[in-house]
C-alpha cells in the first residue's frame with residue numbers, strides 16, 4: 001500500500017502543530033467532537049430527517065493500557081476520496097505565513113487561538129497523538145481506513161466498519177516532563193472537558209463509566225455489599241440553558257448557572273436573557289453582578305463574554321462583544337451565524353459580530369433605563385457598584401457614547417442630599433437659569449458648606465455635588481445637556497443677581513477700588529481681588545478663574561506621569 005504525502009503546506013502546518021506552539025492542547029477533544037456533530041448533522045440532512053434518532057450518537061472510549069482514545073460517531077462518514085481530500089489537506093493554507101510568524105516569535109500566549117484560526121481542527125489531535133487511525137464508512141460504500149503519524153504522510157486502505165459513521169482512534173504520545181498526556185485517558189478528565197467545551201452539543205456523547213453501586217438484593221441494609229459496574233453515561237446535557245424558553249427557567253437555575261460559570265459566589269444582581277432572530281440570529285444570557293468582581297480595577301482584569309457557536313464553546317472573554325463601559329457585564333452569546341474557526345484576531349473585523357455587539361449594548365442600556373425609571377432604589381445599588389464605568393464611557397472614545405449614557409448618570413445634589421439625574425435637575429431648574437451648576441470636592445458635606453453653595457441654595461438654585469475625580473471630565477465631555485451648559489459655580493462669575501443687586505455691587509466696588517487694589521498687590525499670588533455676591537456668612541473665599549478648576553488641577557497633580 002502506497003504512502004501518500006501531505007500537501008507541502010499542510011505538512012509544514014503539521015510540523016508546527018506537532019511541535020506545538022499552542023498551549024491549550026486539550027481543545028483537540030472539542031474539535032473532534034464538533035466534527036462528529038457536524039457529520040451527524042450532514043447525515044441527518046441528507047436523509048431529510050428520516051432517521052432513527054436513537055442511532056445518532058457520539059461515543060468516547062478510553063483504553064488506558066494501550067494509551068488509546070476512540071471517538072466515534074454515526075454521522076455521514078467518508079469514502080476513500082473524502083478521506084484523501086478532507087484529511088490530506090489543510091484547507092486554509094493562506095494562513096501559513098501567519099503561523100510561521102507566530103512560531104518564530106515563539107508566542108505561547110493563550111490569546112493566539114491558532115487552531116481555531118485556521119480551521120485545522122482535525123489536525124489538533126496530532127498535538128496529543130503519535131498516531132491517528134480513522135475508520136470511516138459512508139452508506140452504500142465500503143469502509144476505509146486512514147492512518148498517519150502526522151509526520152511522514154498517510155495511508156488509506158480498506159477498513160472494517162458495519163454502519164455509516166466515523167471512528168477516530170488516537171494513540172497518545174508518551175508523557176514527558178513538560179506534558180502529561182495520560183490525563184486524557186482518565187474518565188474524570190474527559191468528563192470535565194466535555195462539560196467545559198461540548199456540553200451543549202445536540203447529540204448525546206456516550207461513555208462507559210465504571211461506578212460503584214450497592215449490589216442488587218444486598219441483604220444487609222446497614223452494611224450493604226458493593227459491586228463495580230460499568231454503565232453507559234451521557235456526558236453532555238445537550239440543551240443549553242440559554243436555548244430553553246424563558247418561561248421554563250427559574251431564577252434559581254439562572255443563578256446557579258451564573259455561579260457555576262462566572263466565578264462568583266453571590267447571586268447575580270440582574271439576569272438578562274434574550275434571543276434575536278433575523279440577519280444575525282443569536283441567544284444571549286447576560287448577568288450584572290451584585291458586587292464589584294475581584295480584581296475589577298486591575299489592569300489584567302479580563303472582561304468580555306463567552307462565545308459559543310451552535311452550542312460549541314469557542315472562547316472566553318470575547319471583548320468585542322461589549323463596549324468597555326459595560327465591562328462589568330458577564331455572560332455568553334451563542335450564534336449560528338459565526339464560524340467555528342473564528343479567532344480573537346478575526347473577531348474584531350467580523351461584521352456579524354459587530355451587529356451582535358450593538359444589539360447587546362442596546363439591550364443592556366434599555367434594561368438599565370428600565371431599572372432607573374421603575375426601580376430607582378435598585379438602580380442606585382447598581383450605580384454604587386458600577387456607575388463609574390458609565391461615567392468613563394461618557395468621555396472615553398472622544399465622547400462618542402455620551403448621548404447614550406447621559407440619562408443614566410446620577411449625581412449628588414443639594415436637593416435633599418439625594419442622587420439625581422440630569423433630567424431631574426433640568427426639569428426643576430428656575431425659568432431663567434441658563435446653566436446646570438456644579439461644585440467639585442472630595443466629600444459631599446464639605447461641598448455643602450462652601451459659601452457659594454450656601455448662596456446658591458439660599459437663592460433657590462440646585463447644585464450638583466461632584467465627588468468623583470472623573471466628574472468634571474464628564475461635564476466637559478457632555479458640554480451641554482438639553483441645551484443647558486454646565487457651570488462650575490466655584491469658578492468665575494455666576495450671573496444670578498438681579499439688576500438692582502448688580503448695580504449695588506458695582507457701586508460698592510467703585511467706592512472700594514483703592515482697598516481692593518491694595519489687597520491684590522499685597523497678596524501677590526492672586527490675579528484679582530473683588531467683591532462678590534457669592535458669599536453669605538463667610539467674609540472671603542478663593543476662586544479659580546475660567547479654565548481649569550482647582551479640582552481638576554488636583555486630579556492632574558495626582559496622575560502618575
Ligand code: ADP
Pocket residue numbers: 031035036039073075076077078086087119120121122123165166341
Ligand atoms: P472543519 O471541521 O473546519 O471543516 P476539520 O479539520 O476539523 O475542519 O475537518 C476537516 C474535514 O474532515 C471536515 O470538513 C469533514 O469534511 C471531515 N471530517 C472530519 N471529521 C469527520 C467525521 N467525524 N465525520 C465525517 N467527516 C469528518
Ligand code: MG
Pocket residue numbers: 031034035121122
Ligand atoms: Mg472541525
